[in-house]
Amino acid sequence: MGKGFLKIQTVAESGTILVNRTDVTITDENNNTLYNVYTDENGNAPDISLEAPDIIHNEEMHKMQGPHYAKYNVLCRADGYRPVKYEGVMVFSTSTSILTIELEPAAANSEAAQEVKRIIVSGHALDRPVEPEKPQRGQ
Numbered sequence: 001m002g003k004g005f006l007k008i009q010t011v012a013e014s015g016t017i018l019v020n021r022t023d024v025t026i027t028d029e030n031n032n033t034l035y036n037v038y039t040d041e042n043g044n045a046p047d048i049s050l051e052a053p054d055i056i057h058n059e060e061m062h063k064m065q066g067p068h069y070a071k072y073n074v075l076c077r078a079d080g081y082r083p084v085k086y087e088g089v090m091v092f093s094t095s096t097s098i099l100t101i102e103l104e105p106a107a108a109n110s111e112a113a114q115e116v117k118r119i120i121v122s123g124h125a126l127d128r129p130v131e132p133e134k135p136q137r138g139q
Helices: 058-063
Strands: 002-012 023-027 033-038 048-052 070-077 084-091 096-103 117-120
Touching: 002 023, 002 070, 002 084, 033 048, 048 070, 070 096, 084 096
Parallel strands: 002 096, 084 117
Antiparallel strands: 002 048, 023 033, 023 070, 070 084
């Protein structure tokens, strides 16, 4: 098993406001909590080291059997904002995945402040088989 990194920043208002003291929880696909951290005054969480499938030769990734990355869930909660959960965040071995989370303002004690917004990250192009190019015939 290799190691990859996850860098998280929380922002609001289309990135013009950095959200500090955001409670960030990282879980695995079975919802086991792996990390619980807080963002700093610049909205940045500490870089998080996570397990990911070993990638020995990047140039041969298309030949690799099994998953090319590990998937994790990221839940963010901050006072005055609607909680948001990203499901299926991809982490690759030997690289850093960057996740910028835009939080939506919500009035305290409102339904929006309680309801978690779920964002499901779809797969990667590596998950789809690569079809070889067909040779073109002379014109």
